Amino acid sequence: MAPSSPSNTGSQPTSTTENDIQPFFVLHKASPRRKDRTSVWQGKCRKRNELSPSRSAKKLKLSTADDCDGHLDQKLQIETFEIVWTKIESTIKDVLRDLNDSVFSNIQQWIVECFRTTTLIGEPSIAEATRSFPLLNNTTPGKLNSAFVISRNIEFVDDVLTFEELGLFLKSHGCHVAMLSSMEFSLKNGIAGCLKALLRGFLGSAFDPADISTLASWYREQGNYNKPLVLIINDLERCCGSVLTDFILMLSEWVVKVPIILVFGVATTVDAPRNIFPSHALECLCPSTFMLVTPAERMDAIVEAVLVKHCTTFNIGHKVAQLLRNYFINQDGTVTSFIRALKVACLLHFSMEPLSLIQGRILADDQEGTSGLSPETMLKYMDELPLYARNKMVDQTKKSMAEGLSELATVQKLWSTVVLCLYEAGKYSRVQLLDLFCEALNHVLSPSRDSVCHTRDDKDHGLSAINDSSQQYSIMQSGGFICQIVRRVRDLPSGKLEQLIESWDKLTADISEIHEKLKILQSSVRCQDEQSAHRSSKDTERSVSRVSVDIDKDSRMSNLQAVTFLDDLVRNYLRPIEGMPFHEIFCFKNVEKLQLVLIGDPRRRIQVDLLEFHNILRCSCCNKSSNALLPSMHDSSIMYSLAQEHGDLINLHDWFQSFRTIVLQLTNKRKQKSKQTPLPKKRKDMNGSGDQNEAAIQARFCRGVTELQITGLVRMPSKRRPDFVQRIAFGL
């Protein structure tokens, strides 16, 4: 092996083999760090150079100055990532909290009510409460107050956080809260496991014979009994019904001593509890129902806050947006994975685009809330960028770049306002913000307006590839979501139109350019209202139908004006970020890379590795354009290619024979060339070396089967079918 390959480096060969059969081992302990990270990195680089004189020149180069610089920059990258992502994450949290706020306080109100009624029944005395058998009182049937919180989202993962937040919310409002998940309610754990988890949840430590009387006496202790006990079980459908039923029956027997209030997360419908519990368990529950917001609403709220309102923090290109949208709609469907995808995009952005590091500086200074990005501050930030990032700007004068950046921020602000206005209008035609957002980012569709700005930028800055689509664009013709929205606005009844214009008024309040235009719209609409009112009062004697036609005409006029207003906004201000110079700093566009890191596709890719291994190894020996299998190819590749010719069952004998034929090809040819005896057909005909060869071929075949078995592409012969292996994957 080449001296520089990772397979040779690392630990000593002897210890490696020893470690290989250990279930686990400590590879190394953390080397003590010095306070100053910089010096650590430099020190290490030097040390590594001394230690590795035998390494290839390439690797030496890697570990010298470049490497040190790289590590320094990485610190900056991490800092920037953390600043930016913390901001995005807190925005998302705020959004979700706002969304859940009303439901949470409703639940809390309900808990307070329940608690009041249980305390009204009267507390048992200490002696009663600590008795080892439950209090049973015929006058008070053991009913458990339970809330069914319906998430209307089958993707449970999105609600894990919601219920955690609910727990925190209730805790902060003076409840004892315990959270149990479906994992505790499994047949394997049984009722004892649930109890253990319950005690752990309330009391905070484990008790070995878990007994509910422990909980009862704890609850009677000083200070504990004046708070309600709330147990949250966040995924009712995934719990084992029988265990949960037993648990509920037990709790209901103890309800007087332990007035526990249950909160269930229900993913499907209101019927779910009826499907899970038998009737005698249902009788123990005193149910109330609460509704959470739907995933679609959640999604829209997040996109609105993160990608539209705060679009200057971090943004994504059109293709990336489409990938995320398709991933959300077609494949995964969880808000969680959407957020995660954004996070990965964010990480990749800072790791790949050096200039993006400026974002961290901007945001760190922006904490006070001033959002003005003057060219001067931009200049300051640029001076602080690391060398490798600054090198990138060598062909631009810094000043023009600073100007470009602050202009970019302004344009972005306009863009986001327009998207919000459109979204507001889109609420009447049920357009999802995510769809609208994707369309608004599409720079191919967008017109080449404001050409003055573009041409100037084009000359000055080489950073951006500006798509100068000269096609005339009309929002009414495009046929997308924007078009749909505008059509709806055209047909909106006047009352709703007024509402819409009012909401636009709020949205555009701090954007003077748009706000002025809106004022004109408002005044003309008002003017028409007055006119129509005037006319209708004047023409009372005229037929009613005529009046209504006139009013209709007037309101249509206002609708058309609103459409013109929207058209104007889209035409002038909906400039996608990808068309702007320097957008690379804020906008992540590398959709291929994101897809690779985000969505692994082992099933397809491992097969492609085997079938097209030449594209990866790029060896000269197998470089033949024809599809023929060559003996020089990787053994497992030959075998997997051969397996493609079989059905779902591969006859081992046939497979071996064809493998053998392929790997012997080369020797045959050679033999034929040197005019030796014709191809020996059987092993017995071969000479001694051929015999060894046969063993080697068989061993290679065995290894090939093993390797395909490890990858899960074939399954071993069963007892009933000892001569066949089974293929698992068909087609890529």
Add this chain to the structure above:
Amino acid sequence: MGDNGNWEEEEEEEDELEFSRNYFLAKELASSVKKSKHKLTDIDVVDEQELREAAMNIQPKHENEIALLLDSYIAMYPEWLLSLRCGFALLMYGFGSKKALIEDFASQTLTEYSVVVINGYLQTINLKQVVIAVAELLCDQVKAKRRVSSRQQPFNTQSMEDLLTFLYEVEVEDNDCFVCVVIHNIDGPGLRDSETQQYLARLASCTHIRIVASIDHVNAPLFWDKNMAHTQFNWCWYHVPTFSPYKVEGMFYPLILAHGSASQSVKTAAIVLQSLTPNAQSVFKVLAEYQLSHPEEGMPINDLYSVCRERFLVSSQVTLNSHLTEFKDHELVKTKRHSDGQDCLHIPLTTEALQKVLLEIS
């Protein structure tokens, strides 16, 4: 066709599986040639010893290209490190053993962090021991940074729940302080059950733990539900085919041509025997000793009975028969008719394998 009935039986079996099969493949099968009737035994297999030797000395192909390929991944180390430091976990996949690559990455770039390696390709792994080791390392790492009061309870007496809670809640000021857990073959036989995967996912979700794992099985992602994959593991996928041979990973797979799958391996025989009573084991030893000294012939049942009685291993023929039934059920013993018409017992293992089994159970 002499074995027609046999084939019908096979086809019935196929029908059972039909629904789960790829539709198009089924169509293709119906129209294509009839299934081959060649037997595995038709292959003229070399001596097993020779085969194993040859398997140890397979000439590697494309050595230089593979070395270059591995070298090309060095350029990705900073990116991987960045992902880890930003809180993601790495999941390496692609054809070829990734063991050397990952360990090289860990020892080159993760020097500031403690690294624990789990060899998931092994059959049994005690995850609790791993978690204890991780907790100890993290504690050391924290202590090195600031003085903390030593824990009142040693880790090895705590339950898995407590350990995970400790790891989850441990407070470290520095965000960039973590223990890296390298898991070779997180889809391996020792880690495949759902409970273990749940524990690993919970381990991965701890703030100061980072996972670098590799998978080889094409269906490995099916282990994880969305919560595990997206929020707990938080994978960044990296496609790193290496084409390096699966040397250690394949160690525990039987060679398909070595006696087929019918023969008992030493390991399984030893495992079965260890689960039996000491008396049963001793009966087996008697039989084994006889076979070692008389390799050609089997042991007559009567002889076995008398030896066993002499050694007070069995009291009656019935007891011996019950032991023998147990052995036969596990294919540890086979009966064959001797030339003189007597039933003889023999163990279907080679002399060498038998010696190993005896060593294992003694």
